[in-house]
Amino acid sequence: MGEVHTRRYVYAVCRPFGAPLQAELLGVADTPVKVLPHAGLVAVTGVVPARDFAPAGLAARLADPGWVATTVRAHQRVVAALTTVTSPLPLRPMTVVRDDSAVRTLIEAHQASFRRTLDRLAGQVEWGVKLFVERAERDGTREEAGELGRRLHERLCRTAGEARLEPPNRPWSIRSGPPELVGPAGVLVLDAAYLVDRAAAGDFVAQVDEVKGTVPGLRVELSGPWAAYSFSAPPQDAGEPTGPGRPGD
Secondary structure: OOHHHEEEEEEEEEOOOOOOOOOOOEOHHHOEEEEEEEOOEEEEEEEEEHHHHOHHHHHHHOOOHHHHHHHHHHHHHHHHHHHOOOOOEEOOOOOEEOOHHHHHHHHHHHHHHHHHHHHHHOOEEEEEEEEEEOOOOOOOHHHHHHHHHHHHHHHHHHHOOEEEEOOOOOOOOHHHOOHHHEEOOEEEEEEEEEEEEHHHHHHHHHHHHHOOOOOOOEEEEEEEEEOOHHHOOOOOOOOOOOOOOOOOO
């Protein structure tokens, strides 16, 4: 591919790391992943075809849900590989610039907030926790599960450095919860992401496991460890490149 026909896809920004990435790792558009050091940081990039990722082509591609899903999966595959060797700051999918020079400009424009965020994320991974209660009858089980979700969240927050609830203002009273919390999987009583030190992962997982089977019809979903997708937006830095939602969302 000639330079005029390509763009640079940017997956993440990291501190310099010594461990090599997988030699066979392919990213978006099945192209190899490259590391571009600049200003004491490292951008993880790939060369992608301009026909799909220049503004006009990308606008058309974004109307194709299948193409979007494939691209996001490839993005997350690269970030997952990075997470095995460092604590990356994942950028949102479809972060595309013209060339390597534009990647350097991106780093220079945001390097202060990138550094602050990377300091926050160092040694941390994200875990997701969802609790559903499957029983439909209103016999107190829902309220019991809601209280369990509230208590579990409080406990997990003591282990985690940061937490994000969905929705942010969790209605712990299931009886008054909005209709969208009821779905095929049951009534959602907890949906949260937690930023956890790698060394504390065993304790975190054990706390989640303890609630299994404590309420009739309760279903517990634990996912991770992931890169810190939910925590990659630098606080009070609106407009910075940010991470996508948790994988599977």
